[in-house]
Amino acid sequence: MxxxxxxxxxxxxxxxxxxxxxxxxxxxxxxxxxxxxxxxxxxxxxxxxxxxxxxxLLLDHYLEALVRKPGALPGATALEQARAAGRFTPIHDAWWAAACKAHGDSEGTKALVAVLLLSRHMTHEHLVAGLAAALCAGALTADAVALEARKAAEAEQPEPPPSQQPPAPSQQATVTSLTARRLAQLPPDTRPLPSVAVYDQLLRRRSSGQSPSSKGETR
Incomplete structure (x- = not known):
């Protein structure tokens, strides 16, 4: 080679x-x-x-070299072939021009190369959508393009079928106390409720100064 x-x-x-x-x-x-x-x-x-x-010539094959020598990109044969094949679109050119205006030719071209490297992990359609959204927002960094491209990818994801969707709130499982579950299985208690009447009488006698031992005695 x-x-x-x-x-x-x-x-x-x-x-x-x-x-x-x-x-x-x-x-x-x-x-x-x-x-x-x-x-x-x-x-x-x-x-x-x-x-x-x-x-x-594939433009992707030269990206690592273009990071170091961004001045070699304009007029490169690989770039012209990418344009002819529709891989480098007018959206790419518009974002590139805006980045160069904002950051200078060298840094703007490096930003474009960083965007092109994203195509190794993202589809061409999502990357173009990310470039368009970032351009409209004036976001001229590769990170901004990556964020918008991910948004475009997520927007195209189909909804899961009904069998895989989470249940409605009324259908969701509820948490049951183990103590309540055990008590529910016990037989009903038919015993009368306890009475505290005797203790009430004792309290009334003490408050009146009469002791239980003095009942029936005279002075």
């Missing part, structure tokens, strides 16, 4: 990730595609070029 992170296969050139520059890789050519392996790991997959002397 050459210093431009490309391999040559039958007069055509194909990109591979920049982390593999200087390594020997294996290319498997099929009828409609080319697959590149580093050992047993697949590291690149391209649509096969039919004509001679052409190049197929």
């Amino acid at each position: 050459d210093r431009h992170s490309q391999i040559s296969v039958r007069t055509n050139r194909y990109s591979v990730p920049v982390r593999l520059i200087g390594r020997r890789v294996r290319a498997v050519l099929h009828a409609s595609e080319l697959i590149v392996y580093d050992g047993r790991e697949e590291v690149a997959r391209h649509e096969r070029l039919k004509a001679k002397g052409q190049a197929r």
